[in-house]
Amino acid sequence: MSATSPSESPTTSMLADATPGVDTTDEDGILLRVRNLHTHFGTSGNIFRRGDRKVVKAVNDVSFDLKQGDIFGLVGESGSGKTTLGRTILGLAPATDGAVWWRGQNLAELSERRFRPLRRQMGMVFQDPNASLNPAMTIVQGVGHPLRIHGLASSRAEVRTKVAAMLERCGLTPAERYLDSYPEDVSGGQKQRVVIARTLITEPELVVADEPVAALDMSIRAKVLELMLDLKDELGLTYVYITHDLTSGRFVCDQIGIMYLGELVEWGDAAAIYDDPQHPYTDALLGAVPLPDPSRKGREKNLPAGEIPDALNPPTGCQFHPRCPRAFEPCGWEGDDLVDFLEQRWTEVDADTFEREIGATGPLTEVRTDRHEARFTAGHAPDLHTLLEGLRSSGRHPIFTGVSDVTTEGGDVVVRFGEGPAPALQEVEGRMVACHLHGIVRRPGE
Numbered sequence: 188m189s190a191t192s193p194s195e196s197p198t199t200s201m202l203a204d205a206t207p208g209v210d211t212t213d214e215d216g217i218l219l220r221v222r223n224l225h226t227h228f229g230t231s232g233n234i235f236r237r238g239d240r241k242v243v244k245a246v247n248d249v250s251f252d253l254k255q256g257d258i259f260g261l262v263g264e265s266g267s268g269k270t271t272l273g274r275t276i277l278g279l280a281p282a283t284d285g286a287v288w289w290r291g292q293n294l295a296e297l298s299e300r301r302f303r304p305l306r307r308q309m310g311m312v313f314q315d316p317n318a319s320l321n322p323a324m325t326i327v328q329g330v331g332h333p334l335r336i337h338g339l340a341s342s343r344a345e346v347r348t349k350v351a352a353m354l355e356r357c358g359l360t361p362a363e364r365y366l367d368s369y370p371e372d373v374s375g376g377q378k379q380r381v382v383i384a385r386t387l388i389t390e391p392e393l394v395v396a397d398e399p400v401a402a403l404d405m406s407i408r409a410k411v412l413e414l415m416l417d418l419k420d421e422l423g424l425t426y427v428y429i430t431h432d433l434t435s436g437r438f439v440c441d442q443i444g445i446m447y448l449g450e451l452v453e454w455g456d457a458a459a460i461y462d463d464p465q466h467p468y469t470d471a472l473l474g475a476v477p478l479p480d481p482s483r484k485g486r487e488k489n490l491p492a493g494e495i496p497d498a499l500n501p502p503t504g505c506q507f508h509p510r511c512p513r514a515f516e517p518c519g520w521e522g523d524d525l526v527d528f529l530e531q532r533w534t535e536v537d538a539d540t541f542e543r544e545i546g547a548t549g550p551l552t553e554v555r556t557d558r559h560e561a562r563f564t565a566g567h568a569p570d571l572h573t574l575l576e577g578l579r580s581s582g583r584h585p586i587f588t589g590v591s592d593v594t595t596e597g598g599d600v601v602v603r604f605g606e607g608p609a610p611a612l613q614e615v616e617g618r619m620v621a622c623h624l625h626g627i628v629r630r631p632g633e
């Protein structure tokens with residue numbers, strides 16, 4: 188374990204400072220530097236409670252560096268913020284805080300006029316080729332469109348020549364067969380090749396590929412992925428590869444970033460993380476994947492337990508703590524966790540136990556919760572004290588390690604929870620990990 192004092196900055200040697208005006212690619216091969224990036228979306232509440240504005244922290248305090256030529260895999264369950272992070276890097280979603288540095292330039296500080304030429308140095312490939320191609324345009328028109336927009340071809344003949352060359356490069360040969368077809372005339376795999384050609388036609392350096400093969404038939408996924416790897420080598424590309432598929436991530440990525448509810452919980456060298464994950468979430472994700480690696484045989488196959496929490500009401504402290512098999516005292520236990528625990532427990536115990544316990548707690552709808560406490564307003568105080576003490580001493584659930592005291596106040600039983608700071612990224616075994624198991628490191632300002 189590498190404990191770090193709470194006051195120490197979470198950015199260690201793996202996260203060098205971004206210095207304005209310095210071309211970081213010359214300095215240490217870093218093309219893209221993301222620092223404390225936030226993309227929060229405001230929602231207007233629900234139709235019954237107008238004005239109840241909440242925030243989804245789709246990307247929350249994300250930092251990483253990307254070297255030229257690297258493939259950086261972004262992995263996580265649905266809704267973890269992978270797409271929003273990719274879009275924010277490219278300026279397609281608005282960052283609400285933090286910075287993206289491209290070759291030493293802070294993109295947020297550039298005027299629209301200076302940012303426009305940079306746009307063509309970065310491209311995105313989306314999961315659904317149908318959504319990326321205009322069905323009313325022929326392939327030559329669709330793929331050539333960015334050439335016209337960026338003024339990279341002066342005549343239709345030049346567009347046609349450049350598009351034909353790129354289609355051939357993307358395996359659509361002979362190109363003449365495809366140029367005047369419409370997207371609906373070609374197969375799903377060919378359509379995704381057309382999308383890749385459209386992205387690469389402006390000669391970008393960075394491509395964010397968002398589940399580029401997930402919508403394709405199994406039989407052609409590997410071929411399209413192979414094409415992307417060949418193009419990377421031929422054209423010197425750098426990829427951010429967004430995927431649910433940890434198996435392909437292992438073979439494709441140099442670096443990997445594991446996202447959970449908007450945050451990077453572990454990132455670093457892909458091989459190191461696959462071989463020896465240091466965050467329990469990474470461990471659970473990898474444990475659920477059948478990998479053709481004998482050293483992983485016998486490993487427990489346990490998907491992260493429970494459901495992904497509501498992004499509008501994420502857990503406090505470490506956001507993974509309610510599902511974490513290794514959660515302990517400082518992980519951010521709160522009143523709702525106790526209610527969830529009782530609800531889950533009562534699906535498992537016999538009818539007599541349930542009757543006895545609900546008699547002690549009262550209906551769970553009468554429990555008032557917040558970050559610091561659960562207040563039982565309709566139970567039977569002496570029985571509830573006995574129940575809680577029994578559950579605590581059984582040691583079966585880590586929530587009780589987070590309880591600081593249990594008191595009776597005017598008939599209510601109040602269960603209070605200790606402090607549970609959100610873990611900051613710290614360097615562990617050569618990669619960055621946000622987990623208290625490796626020492627309590629708070630985020631600045633917490």
Ligand SMILES: Nc1ncnc2c1ncn2[C@@H]1O[C@H](COP(=O)(O)OP(=O)(O)OP(=O)(O)O)[C@@H](O)[C@H]1O
Pocket residue numbers: 228229243244245263264265266267268269270271272498
């Ligand atoms: N424009 C938006 N307005 C409000 N909330 C949004 C918006 N875009 C994304 N979100 C929310 O942000 C969170 C992250 O979404 P995002 O699509 O980035 O996740 P993801 O990891 O890419 O998911 P998936 O794998 O399903 O594509 C989700 O809770 C999503 O509902």
